[in-house]
Amino acid sequence: MFRSRRAPRPAAALASALLLLTAATACGGDGANAGTSGAGAEATASGGSAFPVTIAHKYGSTTIRSEPKRIVTVGLTDQDAVLALGQVPVGTTEWLGGYQGAVGPWAEDKLGGAEAPTVLTDTGTGPQVEKIAALRPDLILALYGGLTKDQYASLSKFAPVVAQPKEYNDYGIPWQELTEKVGRALGKPAEATKVVEDTEGRIKAAAEAHPDFKGASAVMATPYEGMFVFGSQDPRSRLLTELGFSLPEDLDRAIGDRFGANISKERTDLLDQDAAVWIVADVAEDADKLHKDASYKDLGVVGEGREVFVDESSDYGNATSFISALSLPYVLDRLVPQLTAAVDGKTDTKVEQPAP
Incomplete structure (x- = not known):
């Protein structure tokens, strides 16, 4: 499904990759996870701590109870938001470029001296659940993506999963909202707002x-x-x-x-x-x-x-x-x-x- 950097017909790979995933998308519902509720509403943390925080998505809502340390990004662009907020995922999902760690040249400096993430692939059948589990994640991000209900439930068995929002088409979340949701998930909402404002300032x-x-x-x-x-x-x-x-x-x-x-x-x-x-x-x-x-x-x-x-x-x-x-x-x-x-x-x- 995902191409290497110089593979032939990359435009075809790009469109067909997303078409395969969106075609598999099922109707909404709640996954089974101790960190997940069916309330579907955003909740804000009380007091001075950023945690616990609850984030709504297509399949209900997911509660993150403490600061995540081992993040896996299943969403195809989610790693950039994590990197922009000063953390390096332990696993990323390859989509474009064939870059080390699935980190593009525009984001390489955010790795610092950290080890590049383990790169996961998807052949059109969904995330590699066993390989993701082996990374021992404490948070799985799937915001710019098209998880099905079953895929969400499978991943939720071993870590909290923040799936794509229900307000948009699959692969339709705006980069601003993606960044802000990742910021809440990482306990860095103010930093996320600053990242968004800086980039929006460049566009403006x-x-x-x-x-x-x-x-x-x-x-x-x-x-x-x-x-x-x-x-x-x-x-x-x-x-x-x-x-x-x-x-x-x-x-x-x-x-x-x-x-x-x-x-x-x-x-x-x-x-x-x-x-x-x-x-x-x-x-x-x-x-x-x-x-x-x-x-x-x-x-x-x-x-x-x-x-x-x-x-x-x-x-x-x-x-x-x-x-x-x-x-x-x-x-x-x-x-x-x-x-x-x-x-x-x-x-x-x-x-x-x-x-x-």
Whole structure:
């Protein structure tokens, strides 16, 4: 399910990995765990201690009774929030890049001198329960994920599990909320708020420096089995709106209650925006294929040079899909200049690939 850094067709791996997991998602319910209740409501710790703390999620709520020391992240981006708050997980789940410890270059400095986490993989059948148990976790984080009820119950037998929130599609939690929930789970809510504010400040500064983004339309897509478009609850799409862009008006109506979906040839109008950001395996090859597609090649976004291509096999491409408090500054430094060139109103402006 998860690809190595230079595997072929990474865009396909990215979309199919999440599709496999979301297709397996079951209806909500409570898991069986001494640290879990069915109340489903957030609870705040009393007195001066951060613990116990109770965090609501798709399958009820989970109580963490003391500061966790051995954290395993099953959520695909959850490790960045843990690292940003000064702790190193004992186990992470590999998704993008094939990096040591599943820690991207944008977050490496947060490891300090600590040993890199043990990397777990998922072949589409769910988390590796036995390997996770062997790590002796005292907290399992699965916020940016799609745990099923049964998977949640299995993991909850040996550690408190914070699953994905019920308010969003699977893989739909905003990075801000993910960071804040991890902060509560680790007993560091104030530190988490500071991390969020600092990263939001970087995004706000970029938006203010580029007033031409405000009101312009944009969309994120990848050429997976045709044309796969990311919806409004996908973190990549949220980055566009946080920068001031608007998404296609009927985007979610076209893809349903998922993080994204393939669109028909009749709906390529969704791609004809002021900027179309393509996450691709090979910039030259995929651009050429798109520009030969009869349903796409004559759109204004092509003829007027408003396409942005992100090389998914690069660190930049991985960071763009990762979307975390730590990866976002790395992405902004590269994506914002590309978006600026795309929406400058000049058809002869080339949208350059950023330096590594």
